[in-house]
Structures are given as C-alpha cells and as structure tokens.
Amino acid sequence: MNAHTQRLVLSGPGGDIECAVDQPTVAAGGHLAAPxxxxxxxxxxxxxGGTLDNKVVQTLARAGLALGYRTVRFNFRGVGASAGVWDEGRGEIDDALAVIEASRAADGAAALPWVLAGFSFGGYVAASAAQKLRDGGNAPARLALIAPSTLKQTVPAVPQDTLVIHGEADDVVPLAATLDWARPQSLPVTVIPGVGHFFHGQLALLKSLVVRAWSQAL
Structure with missing residues (x-):
C-alpha cells in the first residue's frame, strides 16, 4: 500500500497466512512512528475476488494509519499466498483469530489496545471473531463493519459502539438487510446516499467517517 508495507507470513490453523503490515509515519520526513x-x-x-488488496480494505488501513495505528491486512485461506481452501466461513473466522493472536503477540504490540474491522464478508468474520473473543473476555476496543454481509451470513449481535457504514444503493448486500439486522439491537447505521457496495467515488468519505468516529484516543 505504501513504501513501508511489510509482507509477511503467519502460521494459521489451515497453514500459512499471508499478511500486509503498515506502520504509521511521521508526516515530516515520512519516518516510522510508534503506533x-x-x-x-x-x-x-x-x-x-476478495483479497487483502481490496480498495475498501486498503481504505480502512489508510484510516487506521491516519489515526496512528499499526494496520494488519491478511488473506483468508486459499487466497494469494495463504494456504488452504475455502471453508464456508468457519475456517476463515479461525484465520482471523490466528492473525489477531499473532499480531498482538508481535514485538511492541502486546501493550497496545487493538481494534477490528471488516468489509462485506469480512464484516461477518470480524463480528464473529469479536463475539468469540468477547466471550473469552478479550474483545477489541473498537469494531467497524463496512457493508457487512447481513443477507447471506448470520452476523452476530455487536456492541452498541460498533461503527456500521452502508451504502444506500448497495446491490450486493441491500441496505434493508443490514437495517433488519441492526433494528433489534437498536444499533445505529451510517448510510452514505447513492453509494453502492464498493463505495466507488466515495472512498475518501469512507476513510473520513472512520477517522472521525474513532478520533478519540483509546
């Protein structure tokens, strides 16, 4: 994503998991900063076609970097250099849990607060992983779901401070499906008028919404 992106491989339950790690930088000189x-x-x-290089995923990473976070994107099993094969969501949740555990155990990360985000199917995975970790008393400090896959997947209930953003004209996951999921939870949903599933032409706005919502220090 930028000159400082580090590609690495983590060990997961289905084999190697390909990751891309970005560190925040200091504007003057572009030096790496402590996250x-x-x-x-x-x-x-x-x-x-979903990969760690998806434009919405990269936009989320840029939002994280703008907030001073170390960001970790990863390929689910069978995608890119990640080993394994599609597992109907079950193994993909396990992949996310493995990346979270390894990333939090990395040098300098153990003492950091951490947050979790996902786009579309990745929103389902992020919500499911957060639920499993919450049950174990190890929940993320913040959760962001961008156009979560509420039509084809059973997305669990999420905390009230979860950031949910959806396009009004989403033709992959209809806005109505996400509103039906959010309504019983009295969960607010931020709707971008006229925008489709992939936020074409509105990625800068998507980034700004995440940065604005999460601008308060953890």
Missing part, C-alpha cells in the same frame, strides 16, 4: 493501537482488517468474500 498508538493495532488494527486488524478482514477482506471481502474469497470466492468473489
């Missing part, structure tokens, strides 16, 4: 938090991001559906 204030760790952010793990889950990409959209592997069987429909």
């Amino acid at each position: 204030s938090a760790l952010m793990v991001i889950c990409h959209p559906h592997p069987q429909h």
Whole structure:
C-alpha cells in the first residue's frame, strides 16, 4: 500500500497466512512512528475476488494509519499466498483469530489496545471473531463493519459502539438487510446516499467517517 508495507507470513490453523503490515509515519520526513493501537482488517468474500488488496480494505488501513495505528491486512485461506481452501466461513473466522493472536503477540504490540474491522464478508468474520473473543473476555476496543454481509451470513449481535457504514444503493448486500439486522439491537447505521457496495467515488468519505468516529484516543 505504501513504501513501508511489510509482507509477511503467519502460521494459521489451515497453514500459512499471508499478511500486509503498515506502520504509521511521521508526516515530516515520512519516518516510522510508534503506533498508538493495532488494527486488524478482514477482506471481502474469497470466492468473489476478495483479497487483502481490496480498495475498501486498503481504505480502512489508510484510516487506521491516519489515526496512528499499526494496520494488519491478511488473506483468508486459499487466497494469494495463504494456504488452504475455502471453508464456508468457519475456517476463515479461525484465520482471523490466528492473525489477531499473532499480531498482538508481535514485538511492541502486546501493550497496545487493538481494534477490528471488516468489509462485506469480512464484516461477518470480524463480528464473529469479536463475539468469540468477547466471550473469552478479550474483545477489541473498537469494531467497524463496512457493508457487512447481513443477507447471506448470520452476523452476530455487536456492541452498541460498533461503527456500521452502508451504502444506500448497495446491490450486493441491500441496505434493508443490514437495517433488519441492526433494528433489534437498536444499533445505529451510517448510510452514505447513492453509494453502492464498493463505495466507488466515495472512498475518501469512507476513510473520513472512520477517522472521525474513532478520533478519540483509546
């Protein structure tokens, strides 16, 4: 994503997991800065072209960097250099949990607060991983779901401070599906008028919404 992106491989339950790690920089000179938090991001559906380099995923990473976070994007099993094969969501949640554990155990990250985000199918995975970790008393400090896959997946309930952003004209996950999921939770949903699933032409706005919502220090 930038000159400082580090590509690495972590060990996961299905084999190697390919990751891309970005560190925040100091504007003057572009030197690496000490991160204030760790952010793990889950990409959209592997069987429909989703990868860690998806533009919405990269936009989430840029939002994290703007906030001073170390960001970690990763490929689900069977995508890119990640080993394994599609596992109907079960193994993909396990992949996310493995990346979260390894990223939090990395040098300098153990003491950092951490946040979790996901786009589309990745939103389902992020919400599911957060639920599993919450049950174990190890929940993320913040959770962001961008156009979460509420139509085809059973997305669990999430904390009230979860950031949910959806396009009004989403033709992949209809806005109505996400509102139906959010309504019983009395969960606010930020709707961008006229925008489709991939936020074409509005990625800068998406980034600014995440930065604005999460600008308060952890």
